[in-house]
Amino acid sequence: MSDPHCDTPWDTLRRLVDTASTGELIIASDAVEIHVYLLDGRLAWATSSTAHNDFLRRLVDDHGIASDVLRDVIEDCRRTRGRLGETLIALRLATAAQIRDALRGQIAESLVTAANHPGARCLFLPHRLPYAPELTFELAALAIDAAAARRSSDTAHRVVSAVLDGVPDALWVEVADRGEVIADAVRDTARAVAVVDGLQRALADHPIDALTLRRTVHASVLGQRLPGLQAAVWCAVGSGARLGVTSAVLASAVGAPHPAPDSDAADEPWQETFDAAARFGASVIAGATRHRGELVAGFALGLRGGPTGVWRGSPGLDVHAGWAHRLAPLLAVATRDAASRSIGALIYDRVALRAVVGRAAYYGTLLPDGATAVWLVLRTWASQGLGWALLQTVARQVTGEG
16 A cells, blocks of 8 residues: 655556556545556546546447446446446447447546646555456556646636636636536535536536526526636626626636627517417517617517517527527526525525527526516627516516516
């Protein structure tokens, strides 16, 4: 047993590879726990506490292994202490190439995490376990650039510092990359895990540049994608914070381009559509939208049926409604979270969402029936204050409150 705590995790791993070591390298800190198993200097597997199980995900999503079948094999391996990859190959549920691909992804993800935590402690436990050599990897073959990973981590910490400096009301700030928090700072512990995880998945799964969830019981939460990357910076602020200013700070911190005013579709005629199942007509929404140059669409959309509202220019209302369907689950999760807790001093009017997609900013709020949402689509350069105010006005008109 050795305790090479003077080196970085990456230095320790390289030394173990160079000496053809066999055993388990444990990398641990307050933020992360990583396990890497080496067989004669080659990598057999690796796991990280901050990562989703990329090995299983790839087997299901990329290689078509049914999740229920995979669960049965995992349970069998637990009983027999068999190796999952080798068992799947023996049962002809996966090929060696598929197992290698899935292993490669999980090992690489764990090693990037190790490179991003240079201060973590390392403990190596020499022992030999029977792994199939053909399912192991040379470190060089994984194409992990520790210096690039570390530069990415340094960038993340700079972004966090810039947001903290620019948003005095920030409760917490973090940079997340593919589900892993690589830099963070906390002024308050109020973090709605389910809500934030849902927002982060939405930004990772769709070409959304920025997200704001306004006035949850915990706080408003804002996210901004780092240009050209999967990573994003996230920030929570209290109920009195100016969301437009906070959004601008996040965009500046990551170097996002500032949206310039445009006039396309300004002369396009407004069109109306009406769903037969709707309890109100398009005119309810038209009155608040048609005379605003910043607006390109306003509509209500239920869980079933089509939109009722108005739009102009391109893209058409079907595209806007498609984005509304993708974003609506985030409103539902946030509303359930707020309703399940004592709101106390953080009384809010309605949970609302803003999502920037290309040159359009989608504002949405869920109505009291829990099945219908009102959406406005504004140009990205439009004032957020205007967007939030118009959204609340239209929502009240639709529900007959004002």
